[in-house]
Amino acid sequence: MSGLSAALRLAMFGKNVLVLEKHYVVGGLNSFYARKGRKFDVGLHAVTNFPSPSSGKTSPLLRACRQLRIPFESLNLYEQSRSRISFEDKHIRFNNEFSFFLNEIYENFPKEKDRFRNFLQKMEDFDAYSINVPDLSTRSILKEAFAEPLLGEMLLCPTSYYGSAQENDIDFATFTMLFDAIFKQGLARPSHGIRAILDPLVQKLDEMGVKRLMNNAVKKIKTYNGKATEIVMDNEDTYTADHIISTCGLVETEELLTKKKTPPKENKMGNFSVIETISVFKGKPTDFGWDETVIFYNDDQEFRYEKPKESMDSTSGVICIPENYQDPHNQKVDESRLRITNPANFDKWDSLEEPAYIAEKARCETVMLQKALEYLPKGQIQKKDFSDATLLKDTFTPRTIKKYTNHANGALYGSPVKSRSGSSQIKNLYLAGTDQGYIGIVGAMLGGIAVANNRILRPA
Numbered sequence: 001m002s003g004l005s006a007a008l009r010l011a012m013f014g015k016n017v018l019v020l021e022k023h024y025v026v027g028g029l030n031s032f033y034a035r036k037g038r039k040f041d042v043g044l045h046a047v048t049n050f051p052s053p054s055s056g057k058t059s060p061l062l063r064a065c066r067q068l069r070i071p072f073e074s075l076n077l078y079e080q081s082r083s084r085i086s087f088e089d090k091h092i093r094f095n096n097e098f099s100f101f102l103n104e105i106y107e108n109f110p111k112e113k114d115r116f117r118n119f120l121q122k123m124e125d126f127d128a129y130s131i132n133v134p135d136l137s138t139r140s141i142l143k144e145a146f147a148e149p150l151l152g153e154m155l156l157c158p159t160s161y162y163g164s165a166q167e168n169d170i171d172f173a174t175f176t177m178l179f180d181a182i183f184k185q186g187l188a189r190p191s192h193g194i195r196a197i198l199d200p201l202v203q204k205l206d207e208m209g210v211k212r213l214m215n216n217a218v219k220k221i222k223t224y225n226g227k228a229t230e231i232v233m234d235n236e237d238t239y240t241a242d243h244i245i246s247t248c249g250l251v252e253t254e255e256l257l258t259k260k261k262t263p264p265k266e267n268k269m270g271n272f273s274v275i276e277t278i279s280v281f282k283g284k285p286t287d288f289g290w291d292e293t294v295i296f297y298n299d300d301q302e303f304r305y306e307k308p309k310e311s312m313d314s315t316s317g318v319i320c321i322p323e324n325y326q327d328p329h330n331q332k333v334d335e336s337r338l339r340i341t342n343p344a345n346f347d348k349w350d351s352l353e354e355p356a357y358i359a360e361k362a363r364c365e366t367v368m369l370q371k372a373l374e375y376l377p378k379g380q381i382q383k384k385d386f387s388d389a390t391l392l393k394d395t396f397t398p399r400t401i402k403k404y405t406n407h408a409n410g411a412l413y414g415s416p417v418k419s420r421s422g423s424s425q426i427k428n429l430y431l432a433g434t435d436q437g438y439i440g441i442v443g444a445m446l447g448g449i450a451v452a453n454n455r456i457l458r459p460a
């Protein structure tokens with residue numbers, strides 16, 4: 001998404017652009033696929049940053065649409081119904097009305113009212129978008145901000161799941177951006193899934209004559225005197241360019257360089273990955289008494305966001321029900337989806353031979369589903385009825401994330417070390433997307449646009 005956005009922005013200003021993509025489909029982590037005649041989005045739970053009426057021209061999503069000349073209305077976005085953060089028996093609900101979320105905080109944590117207001121002001125005063133922003137631990141800031149630690153732990157849960165590259169913490173700039181994106185603006189989904197965003201990007205690139213080479217990976221970037229001089233592809237084809245934008249990650253890009261200034265350091269490697277299982281089931285979610293869109297849960301008072309010792313850990317996770325976006329079409333569907341995401345261990349999955357991999361996926365599907373059903377309203381329908389209603393299950397693991405993104409360790413959000421300016425150790429090579437610290441769909445688009453604008457079209 002960041003690469004396509006950067007390419008489009010450059011093409012609009014007359015640059016001669018070439019897009020090199022390892023996969024045979026576009027989109028990276030925000031791609032799509034078909035299974036048994038059904039279409040699936042790879043990563044899409046929610047488009048964050050749904051523009052609130054008050055955000056006006058400052059809305060990041062509207063800004064991305066404007067810069068890419070994609071009419072916002074063409075995305076056909078529908079807002080969430082209502083979502084929830086649940087830690088044991090404590091629940092904070094939220095929708096796209098910030099006042100509703102505030103009310104939930106004040107009702108659940110009445111003694112924290114003033115401290116929460118101060119915390120909101122602290123975020124307002126913090127310039128999260130500055131490229132020189134200091135790297136601060138949100139967990140420490142939250143511990144100081146509130147007398148009741150549970151409030152901070154609950155706020156960490158959705159923000160980490162939607163964008164933290166660090167285990168058990170998130171840097172304060174990313175937290176501030178995601179707090180804004182999730183709670184102050186809100187969640188939505190395009191009626192036709194992720195292709196509502198990918199298709200216009202690709203169509204515009206094609207119309208502008210931008211060549212996209214698919215199914216061929218960059219193998220090496222040759223350098224001379226601190227400049228990138230040539231790109232070598234897997235099939236040994238070579239290309240030269242005045243500027244190169246890499247969206248494959250910080251460590252991964254350094255690995256491509258023929259002459260490295262510094263070897264990749266352990267602390268640059270992301271570790272956090274996930275497993276996700278999608279159950280397609282007969283009927284509407286409301287038939288089961290489920291009317292919420294996304295549920296972030298944690299079994300304990302302390303939020304765990306780390307690489308588990310075993311292949312996966314179901315004690316913390318995310319449940320998403322795409323048919324609970326307020327799309328009128330969802331009133332008529334005869335089948336729906338339940339998506340469950342849990343932390344997973346890349347090494348464990350990577351070491352499995354195919355039969356053991358398939359068996360472990362099946363085992364995890366059962367465990368994940370059982371746990372998710374505990375966090376969903378019981379309704380009148382029991383676990384057995386849900387398995388009877390299930391038509392198809394599909395599961396992806398950290399190994400799949402590695403396949404789609406090439407991220408080392410299948411790291412969901414790349415490296416904990418970010419290059420916000422997009423600079424790399426090579427003069428004419430820039431980083432965009434995940435390892436630039438712009439997270440999610442809207443972040444990836446804005447990141448690509450920022451690198452194209454600030455580093456190539458009008459460098460400082």
Ligand SMILES: Cc1cc2nc3c(=O)[nH]c(=O)nc-3n(C[C@H](O)[C@H](O)[C@H](O)COP(=O)(O)OP(=O)(O)OC[C@H]3O[C@@H](n4cnc5c(N)ncnc54)[C@H](O)[C@@H]3O)c2cc1C
Pocket residue numbers: 001002003020021022023026027028029030042043044045046047048216217218219247248274276341401404405406412432433434435439440441442444
């Ligand atoms: C399960 C899951 C759910 C998610 N849900 C959401 C969500 O609901 N909302 C949201 O906003 N975000 C979500 N995200 C995050 C979002 O998908 C990412 O933040 C976003 O896709 C990052 O975009 P990107 O352009 O930085 O990188 P990527 O999507 O990682 O794209 C990188 C591209 O580079 C290509 N590539 C890599 N190496 C090479 C090479 N050597 N040569 C050529 N090409 C190469 C890859 O094939 C890929 O196409 C989710 C992610 C996951 C995994």
